Amino acid sequence: MSETGTGAASQTGPQTGGVREVKSAGRTVELLEVLAARGDRPARLRELAEELGVPRSSMYALLQTLIDRGWVRTDATGSLYGIGIRALLTGTSYLDSDPRVRAARPYLDEASDALGETIHLGRLDGANVVYLATRESHEYLRTFSRVGRRFPAHAGALGKALLAERPDDQLPLGGDGLEALTPNTRTDRAALAADLAATRERGYAVDREEGVLGIAGFGFALRYDAPATDAISCSVPVARLTPEHEGRIVAVMREVRGKIESGVPHTNGAPDWRA
Template structure:
């Protein structure tokens, strides 16, 4: 997401879909862009010069912003004061998002039910632009996964969760980037036409299948939750392909369909609750 070489007067981190006619606050956009960049780097701390160059911000301005965020706990620095990473306050904010979402709280027991019935890894995710974000996960005790942690963002076209949600949208409304699609594995779609064919199959069968498109050796089965139109949330079950027999696949689909029906039958959030966009 480098901003290098862009118009020096442009504000980095501008958010698509902002209200028409509303001018963004430059300092706020810089702060958001910085926090998102540090979050993307995960365990790779950054130096002041790297951050200033990446976001197209003067070094002095970046230093002042970093020091302010360090003092507030949103950014952390090492003992030398030369390396920066995401701070603990971002974790507190993220968990409050989950705790304050009535849908997530209501769905969690059904993820437990699916996990107990199948013994596999179960996910709940939400569409976020061209990606899906994991909101909850129940891990299988049979194998370890490396990408299923809460808060992880994965391209929507690359897995069962995202494809289940993309299939709920018409072809011209797909939130996909221009050009070739990014691939995590050789099995993932990189061509929009091929993806559209796959999405039509998803609509026909009623759920999405990911055969090693996100992680080599793992198959996924994704089911859109249609309490919103179009759906923004989905659940999935992930299974190692090494033990995915025809009988087990049929059971996974059966159980996940039943869980989806139970979730979609839940009462709507109480009257007066925010209708989040």
Template structure:
């Protein structure tokens, strides 16, 4: 990103961000100094100094022995500030509640970030829980309804996909570009995406792009266990989610003079 903007990266800042992202990605799995230094190709002494600085600032936490490290509470405060300060997220929240009340299923709001989507808000079904869908979770865009809805807004030669085979989450996940492109063509024709057990076995999803940005970066979806999915239920989900999409797009369109965040 820095190279694209013609800006030379500050080594210490790039290293700090890489460390925080690595720790955040490990969730509840603590890391040791040596493995962090090896993973980021940083001298052990430099990594130790960086970790201690971040511990003192609250961005990293350590255990009582000082040998294990994890993401700190400051990361939560920053993430919460991002959500609270985003006008689209604020505008969408009551309509996510409305969709949840109307359908009784799990409703998501997510944003495209490179080749992935990141969950910004979730309303869980009372019938089942999906730990994979927690706020802040990052999922490859090719693997589910939210991501496919957003990928379909882009031309096939502009898709932000990694090189090589795509990551499989289930036996139904697209791992080849050809099958994914065929699916995206159907999304464009249909107007919404369908995830049939591509991210989680036993769960189907329906994704709807929010077009208040061009190209769109946000989408909403409804997830439902396939055991409860009938033709009538699917039609009901599509009808409600289309209505919710229209309401969010109307309210969440950027106000004149608002920052164009990129």
């Protein structure tokens, strides 16, 4: 009998990219993603077991393993669970090891100093954009845009700049309806397609209170990949967005985009990360 008998088979699931998925690994990742998505809302054992569709005993054992290793934390009663500090350390390592993030940081500072507005660097992740770096304005704070947060790509300047780099029939938005974050969010596919066409012609994306009421954004794809996976943006309260200020934002961000694109280092034998 093969050494990969029924015990090993029970630990595998459907094939992924020609390799059978390891169920225990997949379940661990799903659990961590669920806890991370809950933010400051801790979960109970019953909730996690039901959401992931596993027996409570199995979920409890998995939680205890991850608690021991620092990936999950629990409260003094042992009944509430949240994401652990190891997730932060791993996320920080992701940013520290990415040469493109390192290359962009000084130019984000430059844009922030020149404009006095909030500047973002984001990366497309499925139907969302993940914030990789942020320089906050001293005038206002956008707490939802902290590093590591996800934001629907169709509802903001960062995401629309990246969606516009792709054909309309290849947008990574899934088959479900588009979420409305404000009354101005484009939730109709045809309206979004028209907006992306205007973005391609203009050369940058514009978000006028589509993601957050009171905030406008201007997004610029970084074309060191094809199609682009990273973008930068400038966010500004509409209350102080004059035509003159908008023109300066576009000019500065275009210049900064060019500097970032020319400043991204060649791999020189280092891994060319694709995500």
